[in-house]
Amino acid sequence: MKSIAKELWFNTKNDREFINITPEVESALLESGIKEGLCLVNAMHITASVFINDDESGLHQDFDRWLEKLAPHEPVSSYRHNRGEENADAHMKRQIMGREVVVAVTGGKLHFGPWEQIFYGEFDGRRRKRVLVKIIGE
DSSP states (O other): OEEEEEEEEEOOSSSSEEEEOHHHHHHHHHHHTOOSEEEEEEEOSTTEEEEEEOOOTTHHHHHHHHHHHHSOSOOGGGOGGGSSOSOHHHHHHHHHHOSEEEEEEETTEEOOOTTOEEEEEESSOSSOEEEEEEEEEO
């Protein structure tokens, strides 16, 4: 069995963004040479997320609006965590959207269901953050 680890780095222009990272993960898998195994994709920051869903038109705007209803940024004074910071909502949004995904590797390809793709969700952007891609198998 072998493994590789690769880091993807992001510095978003906005506080909240969703980025399709499937091509970068597929590139790491190709580089690894692994044909059968597992691929872990993990957000390495507590205010960012990795999740699997569709890249359908409007869906990410719907996610953004839905998350803002569940954990609104304003008023920042409503969160205890915001004494000194103003990103409590970002921590909560990450908790809802998840920390990581694991995708099976079959025949050297990510073994997705229909329409599935991997996304990086940023909830407290405008600074450099990373995602770990760890692939293990044969």
